[in-house]
Amino acid sequence: MDAARLKQSWSLVAAHGDQVPLYFYSTLFLAYPETRQMFPTNMAGQRDRLVTALGHIVSNVDQVDSLVGFLQDLGADHRKFAVRAEHYPAVGEALVATLQHFLGEAWTDELAQDWTAAYGLVSQVMIDAAQAAESVKPPWWVAEILGHERRAFDLAVLTLRPQYLLPFTPGQSVGVSHPAVRAWRYYSPANAPRADGTLELHVRAAPGGVVSSRLVYGCAVGDQVHLAAPVGDRLTLWPAGSADLLLLASGTGWAPVKSLVEQVAAEGSRRRVDLYLGARSRAEFYDNDAIDKLAASYPWLTVTYVVGADFQRPGEFTHVVDRVLADGDWRSRHVYICGSDEMVSHSVGALTQAGYHAGQLHHEGFGKHWYGPTWRTAIAPDDSGGVR
Numbered sequence: 478m479d480a481a482r483l484k485q486s487w488s489l490v491a492a493h494g495d496q497v498p499l500y501f502y503s504t505l506f507l508a509y510p511e512t513r514q515m516f517p518t519n520m521a522g523q524r525d526r527l528v529t530a531l532g533h534i535v536s537n538v539d540q541v542d543s544l545v546g547f548l549q550d551l552g553a554d555h556r557k558f559a560v561r562a563e564h565y566p567a568v569g570e571a572l573v574a575t576l577q578h579f580l581g582e583a584w585t586d587e588l589a590q591d592w593t594a595a596y597g598l599v600s601q602v603m604i605d606a607a608q609a610a611e612s613v614k615p616p617w618w619v620a621e622i623l624g625h626e627r628r629a630f631d632l633a634v635l636t637l638r639p640q641y642l643l644p645f646t647p648g649q650s651v652g653v654s655h656p657a658v659r660a661w662r663y664y665s666p667a668n669a670p671r672a673d674g675t676l677e678l679h680v681r682a683a684p685g686g687v688v689s690s691r692l693v694y695g696c697a698v699g700d701q702v703h704l705a706a707p708v709g710d711r712l713t714l715w716p717a718g719s720a721d722l723l724l725l726a727s728g729t730g731w732a733p734v735k736s737l738v739e740q741v742a743a744e745g746s747r748r749r750v751d752l753y754l755g756a757r758s759r760a761e762f763y764d765n766d767a768i769d770k771l772a773a774s775y776p777w778l779t780v781t782y783v784v785g786a787d788f789q790r791p792g793e794f795t796h797v798v799d800r801v802l803a804d805g806d807w808r809s810r811h812v813y814i815c816g817s818d819e820m821v822s823h824s825v826g827a828l829t830q831a832g833y834h835a836g837q838l839h840h841e842g843f844g845k846h847w848y849g850p851t852w853r854t855a856i857a858p859d860d861s862g863g864v865r
Contacts, residue, residue, distance in 0.1 A: 478591045480539035486588055487536040490579045500578055505571035512567055515558045516659070531572055531596075538595040545602060550708050552603030553610035557617045557652065557661065557705045560607070565600040572596060610706075617654070618643050618704040623675065625698055628763040631682040632729070633693045634667075639704055642674045647736035648712030648813075652705025653678065655691045661705060662688040665712070665733035665815075669740045676704075679732040679764070711841050712813060714740055721749040723810040725797050725824055727756060730815035731764060737813060738771055738778060748777060751807070755783040755797035755820070798824040802831055814840040 490497060506513045534544065573592055577584045620643075624636030645651060647670075650663040667677040682693040696702070712733050714722075722741070726734040731754060741748050756762050762782060772780040783800045797820065801807065812833065814824045821840050828838060 478538060478594050479587070480537075482588065483536040483538065483591055483595060486576065486580060486583070486592075487532045489583065490576055491532060493579050497575060497579060501571050501575040504574050505567065508570065509564075509567040512564060514659070515560060515564075531568070535572070535592065535595045535599055538598060544599075548599060548602040549606035552606035553614075554652070554706060554708060555603065556607050556610065557654075557703070559616075562604045562607070565604060569593070569596045569600060614706055615641070616705075617652075620676070620702050620704050622696055622698055622700045622702065625696055627693075629761075631693060632763055633680050633696075634764070635678045635680060635692065635696070637676045637678065637702065637704070639674055639676070643676070643704055643707070645670065645707035646710075646713045647740040648714065648733050649707040649709050650733075651676065651707050653692065654688060654703045654705070655696070656701065656703065657695075658687045658691055660687050662686065663708070665736065667732035667735045669736050669743050677732075679729040681729050709841070712737070712815065712839055719746055719748060720811045721809065722751070723801070723807045723812045724750065724752045725801060725812065725814045725816070726752070726754050727797055727816035727820045728761075730817070730820070731768075732815075734813060734815050735764070735767070735771075738775075741777075742771075742775055750775075750778045751810075752778065752780045753783055753797050753801050754780065755785060755800075755816070757785045757794075759784055796820070796823055796827075798827045802827060808833055808837075810837070812838050814838065 502516075534548075537544070573589065573596070576592060577589070580588070618639040618641060620637040620639040622635055623638050624634070626634045628634055643651070645666060647668075648665065650665045652661045652663050654661045664678045664680065667679050668675075678692075680689055680692045683689045692702070714737060722737070724734045724737065734752065734754075738750060738752065741750055752768075754762065754768065759782075762768075768780055772778055781800065781804070783795060783797045785794045785796065797816075812828065814821050816824075825838055825840060829835070
């Protein structure tokens with residue numbers, strides 16, 4: 478396989494924009510109509526996610542060794558969509574047909590062989606992982622809603638009890654779906670693992686988000702939801718260590734950060750933890766009681782609230798990272814950043830400029846990269862919007 482040729486051909490195809498996913502899905506659904514049921518009824522949120530991710534992954538097959546873990550997680554995770562081994566060739570055929578259509582005369586037998594071989598390698602890793610997972614964990618867990626508390630018009634805190642224990646590491650994300658909708662959205666539990674196996678989720682309804690809207694507005698205590706296996710390791714503290722931490726969070730990005738604080742408490746380590754929690758106004762701090770209780774319980778935890786808007790200074794906005802940098806030099810700390818894409822992007826940029834190195838900055842990413850903040854949603858049918 479010629480990796481350079483794969484990358485060059487994909488860049489030419491990707492330049493056609495929205496026409497690429499439209500052709501891909503039309504080809505896939507016409508040739509294999511049974512695959513349509515694996516995708517949301519409304520494809521507006523899906524659009525270019527699958528084909529864009531496929532193109533990037535397959536064209537970077539020369540990096541497959543570094544992608545194996547990611548692909549294995551993806552293969553096991555896709556079982557929740559009822560994806561079977563026989564579906565992978567169908568997707569591969571649609572991808573190759575799409576490439577051939579848009580490359581036109583530039584399409585060659587050599588390119589066809591390269592793309593077929595590269596896709597075959599990627600899909601086989603996913604198929605093998607899915608088969609290996611069959612004897613280890615179910616495609617999804619059924620969970621009962623034990624608690625549903627509205628903290629704002631568009632925000633709810635849910636307590637869920639899975640039918641069977643769902644193991645996870647603080648900082649990971651868990652797929653959530655409602656039986657009435659054919660879509661998934663990923664949320665980071667806001668707690669470290671508990672003896673009773675319950676999970677706490679902080680859910681904000683995203684505009685057009687069928688899952689998040691259902692969880693906030695259309696669920697009640699006693700209802701059931703489906704949970705997928707936890708994924709991701711960019712925000713985890715595992716394996717446990719002793720490095721002091723600096724935590725930056727805004728909005729429901731507080732949820733995974735809360736789980737990290739609980740993990741430090743459970744470890745009984747002597748870490749120092751400084752938490753900076755931001756919101757546009759004081760009214761948007763929706764979990765104050767829990768935050769203040771944590772701060773009062775653990776002398777190693779210091780909490781600073783950062784209110785972005787100040788009515789006495791109209792037009793000015795204070796970002797969490799601005800306050801962090803003004804308060805001191807934290808370059809000896811590991812920094813965990815969680816919030817909106819804009820918040821994460823701004824924070825990473827400011828910290829990098831201030832001399833913090835990439836190895837100490839932990840976040841799920843930002844922007845619309847195939848490997849970005851929600852790589853899980855980049856290639857899977859999902860609720861519109863990101864993880865947060």
